[in-house]
Amino acid sequence: MNSREITTQISKAADFLNLKKWDYGASFSNDYSVQVDKGEAKQLKASQKQILTIRVWNQSNLVGITTTSDISESGIKKALKEANIASDFGNKNESTEFSPLANDPIKVNEIEKRNPVGIKKLLTLLREAEVKLIESHESIKSVPYNGLSESFFERVYANSEGAFRSYSKSQAALYLYARAEEKNKKPRSSGSVKLGYGADDLDIESCIKEASNKTISHLNYSSIKTDKYLICFSPESFLTIINAFSSMFNARSIIDGVSLSNKNSIGEKLSTEALNIYDDGLHEKNISSTPFDGEGTPTKRLCLINRGRIENFIHSESTARIFKTTPTGHAGLGSKVSVSPDWIVVEKSEENFDLKTSLDHSTYEGEFVYIEELNAIHAGVRASQGSFSLPFDGWLYKNGKKISIDSATVAGDIKYLLKNIVNIESSQEVTTSGISPHIWVDELSITGDA
Amino acid sequence: MLSSQIKSNEIVFGSCNKDLLEEIIFYGIGLGADFVEIFIENTDNSSVLAEEDFITSVSPSFGRGAGIRIFKGKKDGFVSTNDLTKHGLMRSVSQAIEMLDITNNKRELFDGLNKHRDYSLSKKKWINEVPSIHEISEKLLVSTKSLKKNNKIITRKGSYSRNLQEVIIASSDGTYVSDIRLHQTVGLNVIASDAQYRSSGSRRFGSSGMPNEFRLWDHEKAANDVFESSMNMLYADYVDAGQMPVVLANKFGGVIFHEACGHLLETTQIERGTTPFENKLNEKIAHESVTAIDEGISEGSFGSLSVDDEGMEPEKSVLIKDGILKKFISDRAGELRTGHKRTGSGRRQNYSFAAASRMRNTYIAKGEHSKEDLINSISEGLYCKSMGGGSVGATGQFNFAVEEGYLIKNGKLTIPVKGATLIGEAKEVMPKISMCGNDLELAPGFCGSISGSVNVTVGQPHIKVDSITVGGR
Numbered sequence: 001m002n003s004r005e006i007t008t009q010i011s012k013a014a015d016f017l018n019l020k021k022w023d024y025g026a027s028f029s030n031d032y033s034v035q036v037d038k039g040e041a042k043q044l045k046a047s048q049k050q051i052l053t054i055r056v057w058n059q060s061n062l063v064g065i066t067t068t069s070d071i072s073e074s075g076i077k078k079a080l081k082e083a084n085i086a087s088d089f090g091n092k093n094e095s096t097e098f099s100p101l102a103n104d105p106i107k108v109n110e111i112e113k114r115n116p117v118g119i120k121k122l123l124t125l126l127r128e129a130e131v132k133l134i135e136s137h138e139s140i141k142s143v144p145y146n147g148l149s150e151s152f153f154e155r156v157y158a159n160s161e162g163a164f165r166s167y168s169k170s171q172a173a174l175y176l177y178a179r180a181e182e183k184n185k186k187p188r189s190s191g192s193v194k195l196g197y198g199a200d201d202l203d204i205e206s207c208i209k210e211a212s213n214k215t216i217s218h219l220n221y222s223s224i225k226t227d228k229y230l231i232c233f234s235p236e237s238f239l240t241i242i243n244a245f246s247s248m249f250n251a252r253s254i255i256d257g258v259s260l261s262n263k264n265s266i267g268e269k270l271s272t273e274a275l276n277i278y279d280d281g282l283h284e285k286n287i288s289s290t291p292f293d294g295e296g297t298p299t300k301r302l303c304l305i306n307r308g309r310i311e312n313f314i315h316s317e318s319t320a321r322i323f324k325t326t327p328t329g330h331a332g333l334g335s336k337v338s339v340s341p342d343w344i345v346v347e348k349s350e351e352n353f354d355l356k357t358s359l360d361h362s363t364y365e366g367e368f369v370y371i372e373e374l375n376a377i378h379a380g381v382r383a384s385q386g387s388f389s390l391p392f393d394g395w396l397y398k399n400g401k402k403i404s405i406d407s408a409t410v411a412g413d414i415k416y417l418l419k420n421i422v423n424i425e426s427s428q429e430v431t432t433s434g435i436s437p438h439i440w441v442d443e444l445s446i447t448g449d450a
Numbered sequence: 451m452l453s454s455q456i457k458s459n460e461i462v463f464g465s466c467n468k469d470l471l472e473e474i475i476f477y478g479i480g481l482g483a484d485f486v487e488i489f490i491e492n493t494d495n496s497s498v499l500a501e502e503d504f505i506t507s508v509s510p511s512f513g514r515g516a517g518i519r520i521f522k523g524k525k526d527g528f529v530s531t532n533d534l535t536k537h538g539l540m541r542s543v544s545q546a547i548e549m550l551d552i553t554n555n556k557r558e559l560f561d562g563l564n565k566h567r568d569y570s571l572s573k574k575k576w577i578n579e580v581p582s583i584h585e586i587s588e589k590l591l592v593s594t595k596s597l598k599k600n601n602k603i604i605t606r607k608g609s610y611s612r613n614l615q616e617v618i619i620a621s622s623d624g625t626y627v628s629d630i631r632l633h634q635t636v637g638l639n640v641i642a643s644d645a646q647y648r649s650s651g652s653r654r655f656g657s658s659g660m661p662n663e664f665r666l667w668d669h670e671k672a673a674n675d676v677f678e679s680s681m682n683m684l685y686a687d688y689v690d691a692g693q694m695p696v697v698l699a700n701k702f703g704g705v706i707f708h709e710a711c712g713h714l715l716e717t718t719q720i721e722r723g724t725t726p727f728e729n730k731l732n733e734k735i736a737h738e739s740v741t742a743i744d745e746g747i748s749e750g751s752f753g754s755l756s757v758d759d760e761g762m763e764p765e766k767s768v769l770i771k772d773g774i775l776k777k778f779i780s781d782r783a784g785e786l787r788t789g790h791k792r793t794g795s796g797r798r799q800n801y802s803f804a805a806a807s808r809m810r811n812t813y814i815a816k817g818e819h820s821k822e823d824l825i826n827s828i829s830e831g832l833y834c835k836s837m838g839g840g841s842v843g844a845t846g847q848f849n850f851a852v853e854e855g856y857l858i859k860n861g862k863l864t865i866p867v868k869g870a871t872l873i874g875e876a877k878e879v880m881p882k883i884s885m886c887g888n889d890l891e892l893a894p895g896f897c898g899s900i901s902g903s904v905n906v907t908v909g910q911p912h913i914k915v916d917s918i919t920v921g922g923r
Contacts, residue, residue: 037721037722040524040525041525041550042525042526042721043525043526043527043528043804044525044526044527044528044546044549044550045527045528045529045530045804046527046528046529046530046542046545046546046549047529047530047531047802048530048531048532048533049530049532049802050532064508065508065509065510066509066510066511066512067509067510067511067513068511068512068513069513069514069515069532070512070513070514070532071532078512079512082510082512083510085510085583086508086509086510086583089498089505089508089583089584089587090508091504091505091506091507092504093504093506094506119548119549120549120551141723142722142723144722144723144724145722179723179724186875187846189843226691226692256501256605257604257605257641258605258641334507334509335499335507335508335509336499336506336507375841375843375849376839376840376841376849378839378841379838379839379840379841379849379850379851379871380849380851380871382650382851384605384641384648384650385648385649385650386648387868387869389851389869389870389871389921389922390849390871391843391847391849391871391873391921407847407873407874407875407919408873408921409691409849409871409873409921411688411691411869411871411921411922411923412923445691445922445923447691447692447871447873447919447920447921447922448919449693449919
């Protein structure tokens with residue numbers, strides 16, 4: 001069945017069960033991936049997946065939901081029946097409705113779809129990449145974590161009031177994590193990830209180069225003394241920390257009492273006036289962009305922090321209604337509708353007079369710690385408390401030299417971190433999770449082995 | 451004619467699918483595969499969330515699918531699909547064969563499937579024995595109400611999930627197995643707040659193959675435990691970072707061994723060349739007080755299973771005996787690629803993942819000391835009563851958040867401290883586990899790795915680590 005046929009099938013089955021109000025989200029995908037081990041194919045994978053999530057409203061306007069991978073006629077009927085049963089337990093205190101924007105026009109970028117290159121070409125490309133990466137430096141002995149994949153998928157949203165949205169696209173991903181070993185030293189590992197609309201769009205050479213350079217740059221390492229340091233966050237690491245604490249901007253989290261913000265936090269000053277943060281799921285550099293969310297609301301650019309102050313929260317239909325605003329296109333379809341950011345863009349505002357512009361990661365000669373990548377986010381972030389304690393890969397810059405830091409963590413509080421931003425560099429970099437310049441923060445605690 | 455004797459062009463759960471499965475396997479072998487494995491599953495899951503005094507989410511889900519794995523030499527092709535028809539399964543076999551570029555005419559032998567080993571016979575009634583959504587909701591609401599012990603508790607949550615998985619496994623070595631797995635888990639979470647102070651507390655409980663277990667769950671005890679933990683930590687100050695001795699509590703304290711050492715003993719790590727223990731079999735890798743076990747046979751434990759996802763009954767594997775490395779955790783691919791015998795540890799989240807060597811119930815065996823012996827032996831250090839999550843990097847470095855910690859001074863527990871993270875490397879820390887308590891207990895958890903998220907148990911008695919890096923402020 002195609003998406004139109006599924007919609008018709010659901011409509012018919014819902015009529016039969018006397019269910020007047022329903023909506024659904026579906027995704028269909030074909031994925032292909034390869035992994036290699038020292039020139040040999042290790043595992044080759046292909047999968048066809050289909051997932052259907054149906055919501056129904058009962059006569060008391062309570063919502064029930066069911067998810068299934070069985071998109072046959074009988075599967076759809078069973079899903080509607082189970083959703084109807086679940087609706088008896090629907091949340092009486094917070095109603096859910098269709099998004100008022102589910103019929104608004106959406107922007108679909110047609111260039112985003114590519115044709116599959118096939119598993120054999122994926123294998124050839126990855127084999128070549130592995131060889132080049134190993135040959136790039138004598139200390140690189142293997143590429144234990146590697147993969148090249150391409151996906152082709154369609155997402156659909158439709159409801160009983162006639163809304164119908166369908167969107168298909170392709171995406172390819174390459175990751176290369178090299179392992180370097182030198183005598184009497186610990187093995188070191190680092191890597192790079194690249195995304196593209198198709199395998200032919202992937203910048204494989206730069207992925208190899210980045211993985212190689214990063215790995216080699218950590219070969220000479222040293223422990224760091226536990227102390228407070230001036231920190232420069234790479235664009236990737238700063239985006240990691242903002243995403244980890246995105247509950248500050250999340251209306252669902254605020255309602256649930258797990259956010260550092262509250263309903264009255266709009267306008268609260270969090271940082272220097274030089275800081276602007278947007279959520280921009282439709283940004284042209286966002287390979288993973290989707291034009292609508294799980295409730296069919298169009299994706300859009302939204303300012304979260306304007307000149308250091310909270311400007312907007314991200315919303316689903318129900319949170320927007322509670323906050324007396326409109327949905328922002330950040331909903332995930334579920335029994336309890338989730339809310340999450342799409343793609344964070346960090347910028348320097350025009351109000352940047354208080355910044356220490358001499359702090360530039362490529363020229364600054366004083367002592368500082370450069371955090372390249374933060375790890376173990378799920379373990380080290382307490383979003384509801386604002387605290388974090390995270391291992392990282394990075395370097396200590398001292399006396400004009402840099403040395404890789406061995407086994408260290410950076411700890412602090414997100415509000416303290418934002419308040420202590422002392423510079424936002426001018427040049428932005430595109431990462432897989434958003435765009436950001438390098439961000440400098442004063443006085444964060446580093447724990448090391450020294 | 452019985453329905454189970456009807457020849458079908460589609461996999462039918464609860465029926466005999468032998469002819470169809472044999473036909474698919476013959477097809478793969480005939481095309482030149484060395485080995486063909488078919489894993490088919492049918493799932494029926496539900497989850498319920500209670501927040502404050504209301505049920506806010508009920509999520510049923512069901513589905514079915516197949517994962518087909520073909521080996522040629524040491525490489526394998528894996529295809530997953532929702533199409534369980536003969537045509538769909540044969541197409542998946544063809545796709546895997548094509549991916550592997552199999553063109554030679556050498557044929558392996560396939561003598562048909564062995565006698566059906568049906569582990570599901572006594573388990574078919576489980577679906578009718580598990581608690582209903584109504585029953586679950588009522589108990590969760592009582593549980594969240596129990597958490598409302600003072601006005602500092604600002605968020606109360608109770609969650610339950612039940613996964614019922616029916617599987618059929620057939621492969622060209624004759625394996626033909628059916629099973630039904632039931633996993634139930636329930637958790638409580640609170641956030642406490644007073645002025646600028648915030649803390650949280652959480653506990654999770656889980657079982658396998660015990661439909662009645664949720665009914666027997668002592669929610670009052672659990673609520674008291676979570677409440678007490680959040681109150682103890684509410685006004686806690688941040689821990690000072692540094693190197694110090696620590697005592698790790700039993701139960702979920704075992705997550706450190708699981709993450710930091712257990713993963714390095716999976717053959718997938720040998721395949722990648724990322725374990726420092728690869729060539730250390732029968733060598734000392736830990737303090738002589740450490741004996742560590744991985745098994746899938748403890749009745750009701752979250753990581754137990756009648757048969758693994760490759761059709762092998764799980765064994766009890768002594769990984770480390772008195773500090774000496776004795777065994778690796780191995781699956782079919784692991785045996786093929788590393789030579790380590792299978793241990794009944796081939797596991798996967800669902801049909802869309804190829805099985806890999808994964809831990810089951812993994813724990814450090816009990817020693818002879820009391821918890822007090824361990825604490826009394828430390829003049830200045832940290833007691834980690836409750837551990838949060840953690841992870842291990844590509845080079846074996848690990849880090850773990852301490853959810854509830856207390857400073858030890860002069861052999862006594864003193865003030866609570868927050869923000870602690872334990873950092874280290876398995877091969878450096880294992881020799882420093884110098885004392886093991888006599889109070890081994892297990893705790894359920896979920897482990898995410900190459901073949902998805904699987905149910906596991908971690909565990910240990912109280913243990914003392916002589917020195918470890920504690921991250922803090």
